[in-house]
Amino acid sequence: MPERNIEFGAYGARGVKGHEAVARRLDALAGFIATPVTTQRGLLARLHYLTRTEHSRRAARAAGLTVTDRTLRAWLEGRRSPSRKNLRNIESAYRTVRRHNVSRYLLARLNREGRGTRVEFHPLNQSQVPRPRQRVIEYRTLNVRHWDRIVQAWAEDDDAALDDAWVNDATVDLGSQWGEYEYVTTIGFAA
Structure with a gap:
């Protein structure tokens, strides 16, 4: 497994950690009250x-x-x-x-009795990166079958555990390219 990015964005790439994008998507699926608490x-x-x-x-x-x-x-x-x-x-x-x-x-809903859920990895934004330093990163999809640790870490609001679960239970299945998707624009899945 390659090492994690240490100086992300040094050349102008933009994105968020994959587990943060997953947490945002799970928050959207949870259906929180939209009206602010201040009203x-x-x-x-x-x-x-x-x-x-x-x-x-x-x-x-x-x-x-x-x-x-x-x-x-x-x-x-x-x-x-x-x-x-x-x-x-x-x-x-x-x-x-x-x-x-x-x-x-x-x-x-996400485990679907062992069938899992198809996840879309939208690569990071390299529009501000100089041409010679840009990498070719493709849009990828992956069927994630084990959501137990991911959802548990999200429910407990444990950022470190969510990062660990996301990397070890989902993105590692991308093979040798998993490091390219540590930072992404968005993660998409429907449940």
């Missing part, structure tokens, strides 16, 4: 999601939303509004709980 509608939607059941309340507390039930009721009724710090905590708890809730569903 009343976005705040109420997140609070309803986090307080609907006792199970979701426990998950929200475990994810860092440690306010009293009285404070939550005041926020829901509009009598008080959360501070900036609490807004960040609400957003963080919401994303953590939502990722945990949809991870099992996404895993089943």
Whole structure:
């Protein structure tokens, strides 16, 4: 296996790490609430999601939303509004709980009973790289059959584990060219 890129972008190439593109795509598939938490509608939607059941309340507390039930009721009724710090905590708890809730569903859709999901690797952007230094990098597709570690690392919001899982469970199957796809423009897959 070749070494990882140390000085990416030294000659003007642009792109993102492959695992970051995968995390963005999984976030899009998770279907987070689009309205910002700073608006009343976005705040109420997140609070309803986090307080609907006792199970979701426990998950929200475990994810860092440690306010009293009285404070939550005041926020829901509009009598008080959360501070900036609490807004960040609400957003963080919401994303953590939502990722945990949809991870099992996404895993089943992506693994498709062992058939896997076809992934598209869109190569990095070399438009700013001088001609003699440009590489020929092709658009590639690959069928990824094992999503367990990838989805688990995404659900736990563990960037290092996601990078490791993405490289070892997916891109290494590209063969000797896997290093060319460490940085990409986008990663595409549908579930």
